[in-house]
Amino acid sequence: MQEKIQKLKSDMLVNLKAASSESAIKDVEVKYLGRQGLFNDIMKSLKDLSDDDKRIVGKLANETKKELEAAAEKRYSELEGEKLDAIADEEWIDVTVPGKKPAVGHRHLISKFIDDLEMIFAKMGFSVADGPEVELEHYNFNQLNIPDDHPARDMQDTFWLKDLKKHVLRTQTSPVQIRHMETHEPPIRIIAMGKTFRKDSDATHSPMFHQIEGLMVDENISMANLKAVMTQMLQQIFEDTSIKTRFRVSYFPFVEPGMEVDCTCPICHGDGKLDTGVPCRLCKQCGWLEIAGAGMVHPQVLENVGYDPKKYTGFAFGIGIDRMVMIKYRVNHLRLFFENDLRFINQF
Numbered sequence: 001m002q003e004k005i006q007k008l009k010s011d012m013l014v015n016l017k018a019a020s021s022e023s024a025i026k027d028v029e030v031k032y033l034g035r036q037g038l039f040n041d042i043m044k045s046l047k048d049l050s051d052d053d054k055r056i057v058g059k060l061a062n063e064t065k066k067e068l069e070a071a072a073e074k075r076y077s078e079l080e081g082e083k084l085d086a087i088a089d090e091e092w093i094d095v096t097v098p099g100k101k102p103a104v105g106h107r108h109l110i111s112k113f114i115d116d117l118e119m120i121f122a123k124m125g126f127s128v129a130d131g132p133e134v135e136l137e138h139y140n141f142n143q144l145n146i147p148d149d150h151p152a153r154d155m156q157d158t159f160w161l162k163d164l165k166k167h168v169l170r171t172q173t174s175p176v177q178i179r180h181m182e183t184h185e186p187p188i189r190i191i192a193m194g195k196t197f198r199k200d201s202d203a204t205h206s207p208m209f210h211q212i213e214g215l216m217v218d219e220n221i222s223m224a225n226l227k228a229v230m231t232q233m234l235q236q237i238f239e240d241t242s243i244k245t246r247f248r249v250s251y252f253p254f255v256e257p258g259m260e261v262d263c264t265c266p267i268c269h270g271d272g273k274l275d276t277g278v279p280c281r282l283c284k285q286c287g288w289l290e291i292a293g294a295g296m297v298h299p300q301v302l303e304n305v306g307y308d309p310k311k312y313t314g315f316a317f318g319i320g321i322d323r324m325v326m327i328k329y330r331v332n333h334l335r336l337f338f339e340n341d342l343r344f345i346n347q348f
């Protein structure tokens with residue numbers, strides 16, 4: 001009888017070990033320890049034994065049954081552990097692997113340059129004024145003393161709005177001057193920056209381009225102030241304190257006198273050739289670059305906005321921002337700024 005119990009025990013242990021699911025363990029339990037199970041068959045046959053044997057075998061049978069019940073419990077928890085191990089094997093994560101870096105953009109070269117200009121002018125006491133890109137003829141031309149027959153109004157240069165009479169895409173940032181002066185009294189010290197539009201397209205011109213406009217109006221403002229502001233700005237933006245400026249007489253309807261502002265070439269420092277002796281291509285060896293249009297605000301323009309031209313004087317200037325960026329970063333084609341080619345943009 002004892003041998004039968006031992007055999008049954010080892011059979012059940014083997015079966016438990018082989019059981020690889022909860023239901024398989026359950027089946028083994030039912031088969032051996034269930035009410036109709038093999039173990040109960042043995043218990044039933046105990047009644048045929050002598051009293052002494054009954055005591056000995058009965059004790060062994062009870063102990064064995066408890067052991068087997070415990071073994072089944074143990075198998076359940078083993079199986080739970082195996083399950084977790086399998087999940088861990090399948091779904092493991094190496095937390096030390098470097099993550100995928102998301103592509104992070106940065107400001108466009110021109111936007112950054114505009115910010116830099118704003119900082120430089122802010123230090124000289126200029127604030128930023130703003131105006132619409134779709135502008136009235138009145139502000140874009142009339143108030144700026146640009147006569148009706150001036151070539152700048154020509155259909156060839158200006159984008160006129162088809163369905164909106166007397167409206168243009170502003171050809172310059174100068175109308176912001178007028179709008180600001182109409183609503184403010186001197187002293188005036190502003191810059192206006194942004195997009196401007198003309199029908200023009202080649203290596204250094206684009207139908208959309210950026211301008212910065214400066215205006216300073218007060219009592220006793222002279223060309224000396226203009227020269228100081230232009231020189232300061234150019235030295236700071238090109239990060240070169242050796243830069244000099246020179247003025248050449250020119251004509252713009254809204255200034256008198258009007259002038260072109262040149263600065264010494266920031267690449268060859270005015271020598272016309274590089275340190276290596278190679279001729280400078282940027283300034284075509286002359287050592288100077290045309291950089292801005294400027295002048296003293298025309299008395300008629302001051303009158304147009306209700307200022308007394310006998311009391312107030314002022315200067316104004318306009319600069320192509322894109323060209324300055326091209327000079328500073330040695331970019332040889334304007335179109336590169338607007339193509340959004342990452343190979344270009346990521347260089348800056």
Ligand SMILES: [Zn+2]
Nearest residue numbers: 265268280283
């Ligand atoms: Zn040069």
